[in-house]
Amino acid sequence: MRYSIFSLARNALRHHENWPLAWRSPAPKKCYDAVIIGGGGHGLATAYYLARDHAMTNIAVLEKGWLGGGNTGRNTTIVRSNYHLDPNAHFYEFSLKLWEGLSQDLNFNVMYSARGVLNLVHSPADMDAAMRRGNAMRLNGIDAEFLSRDEIARRIPNLECSADARFPILGGMLQPRGGTVRHDAVAWGYARAADALGVDIIQQCEVTGIRIERGAVAGVDTPLGFIGTPKIGIAVAGHSGHVAAMAGLELPIESHVLQAMVSEAVRPVLDTVVTSGAVHFYISQSDKGELVMGGDLDFYNSYAQRGNLPIVEHVAAACLALFPSFGRLRLMRTWGGTVDMTMDGSPIIAKLPVPGLYMTGGWCYGGFKATPASGWLHAHTIAHDEPHSLNAAFTLERFEQGAMIDEKGAGPYAWAH
């Protein structure tokens, strides 16, 4: 069924009791032309673009839990393309363009809100870095605007912009087209659209082994039995390392925990995404009214999907330094997600050394905004057995070749990016 004002009205008259299920839950077939491991945004998007653009409709997405139960449903929903290095800038800008049309494409409202992402500048060094990045973005055709402290104070009245602030604000770099997207809607929208094109989405189906025969991919083992396929796309975020290990590969990736938290819901008080690199803090207000906040990693390897209190305290302290008036709000929930940190902070969207094996991963703490482009390029790479020019740099081999894409110049420490 196509969602529209008419379907809404019709179903309202029937008390919303007859909406069809958004996707089927079929039993897996014995074999598929391709199997995607992981039913987060990236896996579902891969399946959708494989079916839509590459006529590969005999495919399955296997998810060990439920759709979007991983980082797709745990992130702080910020989308932007304010990157410095060319491969990242081109890739994330492609993604932002896909976000701009995604609700129409999928016939599902993903609530892309171009409310602007503002990076605060607190020091002369910050200023140099912001100018350098802003200019690099503009050279790549990406929107970037410098805002003075007075403009920021006018636009964001709650922000502590006085000269004697704990973290004085000298200005900020705004990407107006950056903003937020409703995270669950992304998983559901891609799932529904992929299902409509014939993709089998199978939840509660963990891949426990990858079978390799005569040097190439032959299929996957699951609790529901062996599923044969000549092509496997891995899209499992924090589990990239141990799923790749099923095919005998070791990755330049560590799994870490990133936390986020929300306040109780209040009326609209903040209509821009505000971030501060110096304070390690970012905040936005959800449509429900909660202030959504996050900060740093916990800085140790983890698969626990929860973190510890020092980071919560750090985020709360940063929030109060920048937005003193939020001090009366209660923190409602905190949670964590297992993020796949690469050694240069950039992703891997590539053919792997085993024929028929592909991955999109290494998303660190910033892969939500990449979802459409990652799926699009992963699908292209799987269908053509070679990368598109937009993901040609995001190989696994770049580490061995010294061709790192290290946005921060932080070196080979997974937690430093």
Added chain:
Amino acid sequence: MLLIPCPWCGPRNQIEFTCGGDATVQRPANDAPIAAWFAYVYLRDNPNGPHDELWLHSGGCRSWFKLRRDTRTHDILASARIDDDLATIAGARK
């Protein structure tokens, strides 16, 4: 919160410490092949379970030491001075 047993100072709050990552990687010989250096610098086991790590008691005695911690639960299983072997510590689980 993690209560981290520094082998020199005893159990202390995690905020006094800095994690230095995987303690199992071994620096190759200077003339080792490039593949060995690549593995040392970039590749990690990244286990889903017990993980041997280097930690620095940065807000305390400033010594580096080894810690075995379960990455699924954050349970701390053993700690050892930098030259000691974690596996030989009494009560250590693997």
